[in-house]
Amino acid sequence: MTAALALTWRQYRLERTMFWRNPSAAFFNFVLPLLFLALFGAIFSGSQEDLDIIVPGIAGMSIMTTTFVALAMNLVFLREQGVLKRLRGTPLPSGVYLASLAAHAVTNTTIQLSIVVGAGALLFGVGLPQDWLMLAVFVAAGVACLTSLGVALSHAIPNFDSAPAYVNAIFLPVIVLSGVFYDAEAAPTFLRDIAQALPLTHLIDGLSAAMVSGAAFSDHLDDLAVLLIWGILGAVLAVRGFCWEARRG
Amino acid sequence: MRDLHKSYGNVHAVQGIDFEVARGEVFGLLGPNGAGKTTTVEVLEGYRERTRGIVSVVGHDPGGRPRALRERVGIVLQSSGIYRHATPRELITHWAGFYPAPRDVEEVIDLAGLRESENVLTRKLSGGQARRLDFALALVGDPELIFLDEPTTGFDPAARRAAWETIRALADLGKTVLLTTHYLDEAQALCDRVAIIKDGRILAVGAPAQLGVGASSRYRVSWRAEAGELVSRETDDPTGLLHQLTSAALARGTGLEDLTVSRPSLEDVYLELTAEVADEEPSR
Numbered sequence: 001m002t003a004a005l006a007l008t009w010r011q012y013r014l015e016r017t018m019f020w021r022n023p024s025a026a027f028f029n030f031v032l033p034l035l036f037l038a039l040f041g042a043i044f045s046g047s048q049e050d051l052d053i054i055v056p057g058i059a060g061m062s063i064m065t066t067t068f069v070a071l072a073m074n075l076v077f078l079r080e081q082g083v084l085k086r087l088r089g090t091p092l093p094s095g096v097y098l099a100s101l102a103a104h105a106v107t108n109t110t111i112q113l114s115i116v117v118g119a120g121a122l123l124f125g126v127g128l129p130q131d132w133l134m135l136a137v138f139v140a141a142g143v144a145c146l147t148s149l150g151v152a153l154s155h156a157i158p159n160f161d162s163a164p165a166y167v168n169a170i171f172l173p174v175i176v177l178s179g180v181f182y183d184a185e186a187a188p189t190f191l192r193d194i195a196q197a198l199p200l201t202h203l204i205d206g207l208s209a210a211m212v213s214g215a216a217f218s219d220h221l222d223d224l225a226v227l228l229i230w231g232i233l234g235a236v237l238a239v240r241g242f243c244w245e246a247r248r249g
Numbered sequence: 250m251r252d253l254h255k256s257y258g259n260v261h262a263v264q265g266i267d268f269e270v271a272r273g274e275v276f277g278l279l280g281p282n283g284a285g286k287t288t289t290v291e292v293l294e295g296y297r298e299r300t301r302g303i304v305s306v307v308g309h310d311p312g313g314r315p316r317a318l319r320e321r322v323g324i325v326l327q328s329s330g331i332y333r334h335a336t337p338r339e340l341i342t343h344w345a346g347f348y349p350a351p352r353d354v355e356e357v358i359d360l361a362g363l364r365e366s367e368n369v370l371t372r373k374l375s376g377g378q379a380r381r382l383d384f385a386l387a388l389v390g391d392p393e394l395i396f397l398d399e400p401t402t403g404f405d406p407a408a409r410r411a412a413w414e415t416i417r418a419l420a421d422l423g424k425t426v427l428l429t430t431h432y433l434d435e436a437q438a439l440c441d442r443v444a445i446i447k448d449g450r451i452l453a454v455g456a457p458a459q460l461g462v463g464a465s466s467r468y469r470v471s472w473r474a475e476a477g478e479l480v481s482r483e484t485d486d487p488t489g490l491l492h493q494l495t496s497a498a499l500a501r502g503t504g505l506e507d508l509t510v511s512r513p514s515l516e517d518v519y520l521e522l523t524a525e526v527a528d529e530e531p532s533r
Contacts, residue, residue, distance in 0.1 A: 010346050014335065021334035021370070081330030089294060089324035090347045090390070091316050245296070246328075 004096055011092070011100035019104065029070055029108050030115075033062040037116060040181060041124050048125055052212045055120035057180035059211065060204035062116055063142045064175070066108040069167055071101065071150035076163045079154070084244045102147055109143055117211065130214030137217075138206035141227040145199050148234030155241035174200050199230040263288050264449040266302075270442075272393070275416070275426040277440035279433065281523060285449040286429035287327065290398050293427070294324050307394055320348055323387030323395040327402070329379045333372040337363045337382045340371070341389050348390030360418055361385035362411060377408030384415050388424075395419055397428035401435060413438055433516045445522055452522040460518050470494070473506035 019025055037058045044050035078084050087097060120126035129135045157166045177191060178184060178200035184192060195201045202223035209215040263285040270276040278286045291297045292304060295311035295318065304311060309318040332340065341358060345351035358367050361381045366374055371382065380400065387395055400416065401409040416439055419426055430436055436443045437457045444454045453460055470490050471481030484490045487510055498505045 007346065010343065014332075014339070014343050017339070018332055018334040078330075082326060082328035083330050083332060085296070085328075086324075086326060086331065086386075088296070088314075089319065089322075089326070090344065091319040092347050093316070 004093065007092065007096045008100045008103070011097060012103045015100060015104040016107065019108075025070065025074075028073075029066050030112060033058055033065055033112065034115060034119075036061070036180075037119060041119075051120075051124045052126055053179070053183050053208070054181065055116065055124055055126045056208035056211050057178075057204055059113055059116045059120075059207050060142070060178070060200055061175050061180045062112040063109050063139065063203065064146050064171065064200055066112050067105045067143055068146040068150035068153070069171055070108065071105060071147060072153040072157065072167050073163050074101075075151060075154035076157045077160050079243060080160045080246045082246060085246070088244045105147055106143055109139065113139060120211065126212055129211045131210045131217065134210035134217045134220075135207065138203060138210055138220075138224070138227075141206075141224055141231070142199075142203040145203075145227045145231035145234060148231055148238045149199070150234075152234045152237035152241065155237070155243055159246075174198055177201070178204055180204065199227050202226040263292070266446070266449070266451055268444050268451065268454060270425060270427055272425055273420075273423050274441045275420050275428070275439055277436040277443040278427070278429040278446050279431070279436045279440075279443050279519065280429075280446035281431055284431075284446045286431075286446055287398055288449075289446070290396055290427065290429055294322070294396055295319070320390065321393050323390060323392035325380075325383045325387045325395070325397045325400055327398045329376075329383045331371050331379070331382065331386075334370060336368050336370055337374070337378075337385065338367040340382065341385050344386045345389045350391055351389050352391045354389065357385050357389045360388065361415060375408075377404060377411060380404070380408070380412055381415065384412075384419075388419065392424065394425045394427065397426060399429055399431070401430070401432070409435075433519055445519055447523050453518065458512075469511050470509070471511075472508040475503065479507065 037054070040054045040058070041051065044054055075084075088094070117129060121128050153166065153170065157163050175181075177187075177195045178198050179187070179195065180200075184195050184201055184204075187195065206220050206223045206227075209217075209220050266285070266289055268276070278289060280286050288297065292299045293306050293311055295314040298312060306318060307321050309315050311318055335343075338354070338358065341363075342354050345354055345357075358364055361384045363378070363381050363385055366378050366381075369378075371379065374382065384400075387397075397416065401412045404412065413435070416426065416428070420439075426439075428439065440457060442455060443457050443460060445452045445460070467483045467485055468487040469481055469483050470487055471479060472494065474480045482490065491510070494505060494508075
């Protein structure tokens with residue numbers, strides 16, 4: 001057990017080192033959501049009501065980029081390059097490897113959320129989160145759910161050239177529908193119905209309650225349940241479809 | 250390994266392969282593309298499940314990919330994809346941490362010839378340097394057995410020579426090496442024994458020199474005739490033929506240009522053995 005933890009730590013450290021050396025990964029993970037935050041913060045600067053929506057929205061989007069988007073892209077790249085296959089030929093246990101990838105994603109999420117929450121409090125008048133525990137629970141649920149969905153998506157992507165298309169075809173509609181940029185309740189009914197089925201909508205609901213409105217945790221258990229269902233679905237697909245080798249042909 | 254079979258649906262990629270590799274031996278699987286070399290090696294490495302047959306690699310069945318087996322073998326795959334944002338030194342050090350009794354990192358860097366590029370990001374390495382890193386990563390766990398799947402395919406001659414030197418160095422360390430190649434000269438230069446494989450079957454096994462002798466005891470004598478074209482003749486009695494040729498040349502008062510006497514090479518055997526199936530279908 002200690003040996004496995006030590007090995008996870010080593011792999012995690014390598015992932016961190018490599019991450020910071022890769023400008024495009026750092027951009028997608030950190031700069032893009034912060035750019036959106038700055039832009040929409042400027043657009044809505046006169047309206048606290050809008051800022052109260054955009055800050056938790058960007059927080060939810062950040063969780064999605066640092067887990068779902070990053071993992072799907074990264075795993076396809078590593079698979080197609082043959083890195084996963086090479087690792088599979090070493091004594092490194094698969095569980096250790098996947099745990100280190102998850103820890104890596106969680107670190108990015110934590111850094112990113114700290115920036116978003118800090119900017120919300122200092123620059124956009126949203127204030128510090130009302131309920132830290134609720135925030136932590138929703139972040140954890142969101143990370144677990146979107147991590148497993150990201151891994152599952154990577155199996156569906158046939159090669160690295162098509163990875164951005166697959167990822168953006170999901171990511172962009174989802175962030176718009178889920179109310180990152182506006183109050184999802186204000187959308188037309190049919191869009192609202194679609195949004196209600198998406199995990200990010202419920203993640204943002206929970207984050208919004210924890211960060212801004214201070215609504216009771218017990219009122220948002222249904223949001224947590226939706227995240228859980230998506231998370232289980234994602235985990236099953238992620239484990240069943242896991243492929244260590246590049247697709248042939 | 251006995252009677253290995255591997256099928257993909259109706260495609261029988263490997264149909265009944267038997268061979269045994271002794272400790273410390275450099276054993277080559279030689280054959281054209283699509284012969285089943287990689288399939289065979291990947292069954293041994295644990296990447297593929299066999300359809301049937303008995304396989305034992307350093308005392309383990311590779312089927313379940315036991316960790317104890319992975320600790321004792323080193324694998325160089327055909328593709329050399331690796332993390333792009335790390336240096337050879339970092340990766341070799343990291344890989345060493347996977348194994349219970351790794352070799353010294355400095356020694357591995359020297360052995361693989363990576364001293365000059367040890368701190369260069371891998372995405373900036375040349376093909377030859379990337380291959381050296383492959384060798385280093387396969388070697389750092391101090392394995393007993395090293396798999397090399399087409400270790401020099403696509404290399405320029407200098408990079409090939411360098412890779413050969415490294416492979417010889419592995420053999421000198423007492424490692425058992427199982428390599429696949431479709432280059433005859435590579436098999437001849439490196440292997441103690443070679444199995445010629447085609448369409449999932451072994452056609453011949455033996456030391457490269459013996460394979461040549463075994464196929465035919467004839468010698469080939471060739472020389473440039475007076476008209477300028479190269480003539481070659483096969484004979485069981487090279488001494489007699491040479492005597493005739495040289496006396497005739499001396500009598501004419503001319504030399505015999507480009508005179509050579511050779512045994513049938515591995516290449517001759519290989520071409521002879523693989524010829525009959527060569528016309529049927531283009532290999533994958």
